[in-house]
Amino acid sequence: MSQAALSPARVALVGNPNSGKTALFNALTGGRAKVANYAGVTVERKEGVVTTVTGRTIHVLDLPGTYSLRARSPDEVVTRDAVLGQLAGETPPDVIVCVADATNLRLVLRLILELKKVGRPLVLALNMFDIAQRQGLRIDLEGLSREIGAPIVTTVATRKRGIEELVAQIDATTLAAATLDAQTWREPDAGEIRDAHREAQRLMKAYVRPPERPDTLTGKVDSVLLHPVWGLVILLGLLLVMFQAVFTGATPLMDLIDAAMTGLGGLVAQVLPEGLLRSLIVDGIVAGVGSVLVFLPQILILFFFIIMLEDSGYMARAAFLMDKIMGGAGLHGRAFIPLLSSFACAIPGIMSTRVIDNKRDRLTTILVAPLMTCSARIPVYTLIIGAVIPHRTVGGIFSLQGLVMFGLYAAGILSALGVSFVMRRFFWRGMSEPFMMELPTYKKPDPTNVARNLLMRGQIFMSRAGRIILPLMVLVWFLSTFPYAPAGATEPAIDYSFAGMIGHFIQPALAPIGFNWQMSVALVPGMAAREVAVAALGTVYAVGDAEAATGGLSARLAAQWSLASGLSFLAWYVFAPQCVATLGVVKRETNSWLWPAVMFGYMITLAYLAALIVYQVTVALGGG
Template structure:
């Protein structure tokens, strides 16, 4: 008699290899009913959402980090292994959905065979079935189900019509469902066991999958260009160059619109309240501070849009493969390219993405240099200074001079990261040989608008939450320091010169005077440790109080009139290398397993920032 157990499914975990369409399936199941956090005790990203079945039942969906095996060679894969094997009781799922790319089943089936060995309730989802059928690949789902002893369903996460079978199955599983009991036969696979698993995967493919005689060669033809050692690099540089041009050209109209909106709100508040502390707090503090940061949201979204499109297209893995030869020469693994490119958006997910690198030497080097990538928090600072001091001219009739300068700042960050990784290789890893670089290249796929929009909206919420919490809090602190104590009645200078902010600024100024920083700049650097964007908010608050209501949200014009060009260039040089925000430093500590690497990162970046600013400032003075 078959041993069975009855269980109502309430929590489902998605398991699959990277680039199998797992995230697209998660988005299709949960829509906007999802949230992103971290697993308890670790900084591994945790994506959870709620799926409402056609029958009206609610299911919790957990998107586990991508993995090729339960051997868990990286921190990301350890989380997936522990959840699958019930080593994290708070996250134990009732059912595993093994997601496989229907166009690339060989590696997927090896993972499925491992999951079968665990004895957990399991369903295999053959995702991207539409692409497989278009290529002439025939998959006998019934034969696979019999061979594996689990339900198998075909689906396409980006087409609603091809999700019907999966939704029907989930509706059935959300009721009390009978599962065949299977023993847990999984153990840490040895090399021999892995070969046996791969042979079992090949056997399944031979029995249940039919491939066309003439395979699709479009991917091969595209790769012949994009992976070419010369043409491929030119394409990559062109893509990055266009991204930075777009950050300036495309974002300017919505930025102007946001700035005008905050200007209007500030003017209304001034007319309604009249001069006073409340008016100063709202206009000079909240609006001048938070508004000056929120106005840069379009540029940050454009940066994220490019990264998301490149990921969905399947180009990221090609770029990593292409960069391996260059990065390997300075001690960086080819897989480090994706974490480093992610760091252009924010260093925190970039550092966390280094978990996909299983070799500790390469992972630690990547973590060490990821903060040198120009994160989106630097964009408001760069844009503020560039717009104030670099004319909006065209080069060769179509290139933005401001965009070229922005590209140059990014390039300096990239080159410095390569230089630091080389130094780290010579100092820390001199006697450790680099492991071979192996990477699976996914098929090219057109990005889906829904998935891109969901990802963009998630980042908008995160940015606005940051603006409404950390940045607003620091802005209030700066406003208070810049307002109190009040100026005496017979004051001969603007009120801010008598404030706590001026006292703090003048105290720090002697340390920063050799690099051309004013006391106002010194004030802005301190809260900027909480978040880079706060620097712009702090300057906006300080100068709006110093210059009166007309200076609110017009920080760039004020800086252009009060800073010299050497000072502006020194400020830019500082923020190419300046130590990261406190959140990033905390993540470095957790990911590296101790404070030593965090302090090393903080110290070398602080030293680089000061030296670079000193050199740039004095060269600019001499010229």
């Protein structure tokens, strides 16, 4: 007994979506989770540790939410295999903890009946029990526990109530269960699902008395938020606020990070002697880390909104309101969230496509995500618009420059819808998956939970993006630095490097779209990240510190570029896959080089065609 008490136990948390499973996981583990991927699949694996009062270690595995063990998405496959103890590289759990929303028991009871067939010890955590009590919902815990043959613990995860009892119950259950029952689970057919519902219904009737004061708030709020007209107006308003916060709210922090990284670069430059090592550290590594770090404020603000919308229950409503529009383009309602994230950066957007069950739906979303105008395009757009678009007012109130900026955003959105439509219609015939989604009751997001999730999202972004971007930045630095310029060179040093050679080599192909050799050369380092093109243009035009003196560069471009070339460059940037990090993330998320290759191919084709049309038309209209 003392032996067993000392050996660590493993529990797996299973439950319906919206059951407060993540909050319970955070309450159990103190929010300290190790996040990784399951081997070979792109499903997130989240594990934490809790220590019992007797000093025993319990490993808690948070499994993706599901309504059934009959898996339909990669996430649900992981849940099923982990529960059945069939997941490669994963020790089977000693105890399964089923997390249930106490106010919404019907569907989870059916899941419990499935879980019973797995043959592993089961503990039911009735979460959100305070809300159930407030509603006057009565549950005969003893009777229900006897019927399902599993101990029940009531919890309020957000207030850390019932957590100690749950840990004690897990501890006791692992020690009591000497042998496992036979595993008899198999995929239920329609008849068996009906039978299970009937059984769940019987349990509900026998042991749960309906609430005396049921939740009426959700219905009232929904009559406004899901109103065909007002619902859409409110959603658009919310998006506007969100963008405002992402773009203006993040600016001071971004400037601060930018200044800090420049300062750090300067510091390194003072300490290290002039030479290759200094160049690698300052221009390659510090600049590389900076280029990732600088997006962190925007991404955190964006994730803050997404977590708030998800935790409050609004996200499902947004997907409901957007489904028809997204569905018309062959996208799933849930693709709305990843595409929204892509306005900050396609990388977190592509990482969040995991919420989409169907593989094709998910691939379509991944492939069009980089067409959304990410914030790395903004410095490029701002520079070029400032240089070639006259500062004029149109129609009395609109600034012409602002209208062009709006047009570029609209072009991104429309082309994303268009591309997914074409993909669906011509390459992947057939409709998308059935769209079925629970609309959870509205809840007040818990501040600690929001903060914890935000922190975790930030860490995941930094480690994943950092691991991909950093080596690529070093590669691009290498290409732009070697070989050195010969002694007495008249042109900027980059002109003699590999990047310069590539730029000169591809320039003839880019002549029909109006790119001169400086623009062509800037495209090569610009592959590292879109905004790097600004610095690269600064280098080729030898404006010195282009980012600090965009005014100087802008004036220079205004003098040297025709309107047609400027517009063509903008059109190029709407479509071109000028971001190796995105391609790297697509490789990671799809586990294949095929999809990044497809993405690169279609985007560069669109970019060339768009730039060609824009250039030739503008020249024909006299803008050459």
